[in-house]
Amino acid sequence: MNNESFKSLKKGEKAAKYSAYTNLFLALIKGIVGVLSGSVALIADSIHSFSDIFSSLAVYVGLKISQKKPDQKFPYGYYKVETLVSLIVSLMIVVTGFEIAFESFNDFLNPSIIQFPIISLLTALLSLVVSYYLAKYKKNIGHEVGSQALINDGKHSLIDVFSSLIVFIGIFASYMGYVSIQGISGMLVSILIIYIGAKLGKNDILALLDASIDPDKVELIKKIALEVEGVFGVHEIKVRRSGPYIFAELHLELKRGVSVKKTSDISMELEKNVKNEIYELDSLTVQAEPLQKNYQIIGVPLKNDLGLSSDITTHFGKANYFMIAKVKNGSIEMFIIKKNPAVIAETKKGIKAAELLKKENVDILVVDHLSEGPKYVLNEYLMGISKPNGNNLEEIIIYASKSFEN
Template sequence: MGENDSIGLKKGERAAKYSTIANFSLAIIKAVVGVLSGSIALLADAVHSFSDIFASLAVFIGLKLSQRKPDEKFPYGYYKFETLSSLIISVIIIISGIEIAIESINGIITPKPISMPLTAIAVALISVFVSFFLARLKDRVGKEINSPALINDGKHSFVDIFSSFIVFFGILSAYIGYPIFQGFAGFAVAMLIIYIGIKFGKEAVLVLLDANLDPKIVEKIKEIAINFEGVEGAHDIKVRRSGPYVFAELHLETEKRLTIQKANEISEGLEKRIKNVVNDLDNIMIKIEPENKLVVRIAIPVDKDEGLNSIISKHFGKAPYFLITDVNKDNIKNLQIKENPAATIEQKRGLKTVKFLKNEEVNIVLFNGKINEGPSYALSDELISVVKPNGENLKDMLLNAAINDDIL
């Protein structure tokens, strides 16, 4: 977890703390006025606000724990504590919704007039404005730090706006002589709250079960991987979310002759590129698997164009031609003789020959002579093997070279 991540989590922690204080104050006011006025709708809204207190407290605790660094007991960090707190929020939302529904049904069956209606109306209006402010705050901060728990809590506060407005409408209706509307208002709010709770709870459970909730991230990672230099293919890409962060793993297919140094370069470079694109990515595990090629391309330096009757040249960079062919099991196909564009060049002849072979997508060079240090390193960097000729004729040499290189 970097410094920016820590700052973000602390910012979310502050938002959750302010929300808890505001909801606690609002809940006390609504509870007192609800009891004194006898307003079922306002009492139900007070119960709802108390549930918000526990919800905000759960988010606060989750964000606080998420800031802990990984240790021996939790090597992947404490991020899932936030997801767990999000699940707790969902349960609290559902329970409070059921409680409001029960109270509202009682209010419909036995409607009662309320006392202190103007005070109750004023409290309901204050609740609307406070809920709006808290919803905007938590939604904005939650999106900034990519906190699902804080975003969910913010959405819950948006529900509070409508629920408080419906409560206001119910109390106003009771004030003008229709107390039954308090019950209907409360029941409508309860159904909406229960729906939101189930929706958030389902998402939290899926995250805790390491479900992939965003297939687009998998597609994005695969696209980056297969277009990365040195990577032949990518498979078994797995993505899971832990709190506000994403963890991923993938298997890469590469050339079998890949060196450890080159493998590390590919792994580190690919990880950096993926993290630049997937902003929420905390960690990615990359496993490199050598690809078993069915077809291998072999090049042989030759002095004359005589097909499979050509004689292997004693020179690498000076060789005027290269016999290039594909070997598939026991078959030799696509045989062609190509001029070596570097043969007539005075300087860096060997390095330019390597570049020519790379452009021809050669895997193996069949050669028994001496290759200077520079071109030899260049061949190794380009994952081109040099195999000594072994066989009575060129055909046998080609087949043996492929087998001895352990590719087929």
């Protein structure tokens, strides 16, 4: 876990702690006023707020444990504790929905007369406003630090807004003489609450089972990978969420003959680019594979232009010509011979010759020796290098194509 990740979890932990304190305040206020006014709805809402305290504490504990560094027993870290806590919060939302449904049905059958209606209305209104801003705060911090548990807890607080609204409507309706309205509206809202809780819980279960629940992230990673110089294909992209973080793996298709260093450079560049776009990415596992092609393009430096009877030269940059041959199924399918534009150059002949081969999409260069400049350029172009081996030009080209087969 890097320093930024640690700071994010600490920020989420602080938000969960503030939430617990706020819910304690609301529970005490609603409980006291509910008992004094005889409002069953306020008392029930007070009990609901007490359950919210445990919900916020669960998120706090989950984020606290998630900060523990990976160890021998948990080499992938403790991030899933946060997802587990998120599932617990989702279940509590569902339970809250059934609780409100039961209380609303009971209030519909046995409506009560409320004492001190103005104080009760102000208490319900205070609870509504505080719950709204608390929900907004937790959801914003949750999205900022990538904590699904905190986001879910924010949605739980948003449900408290509906709950307080029901209490407010019920008290106001009772004050106006319509004593049954609170029960009816409460039962309707409870259905919405149960649905939201079940939906959130489903996503948490899928995350715990390492299901791929974010296809947009898969497409984004694929797009970023294909933009990296040297990547010709990408497949088997797997993305899983563990707590507030994302773990991804993929297979890259690179040209044959790519050096280990160049492969490492490409992987590091890809990981850096993905992390710039997906801040919650913890790690990206890259497996490089040779590009799957049923043919090879072979480049050979020549002294003269005599077709397959041409003579190979050992001077790469000073070669008069280059043969560009397409080899498929162990035989030369076609070839062209191109004049080397670098011959007339006064400096950097080898580098300019290498640029010609790149333009012709050459996979493998047949050459006995290269100086450092052209060698570096060809390595950057992911071009394989094969030493001449054979009795004639055709045999040399066929050998070069086979030296880089899977």
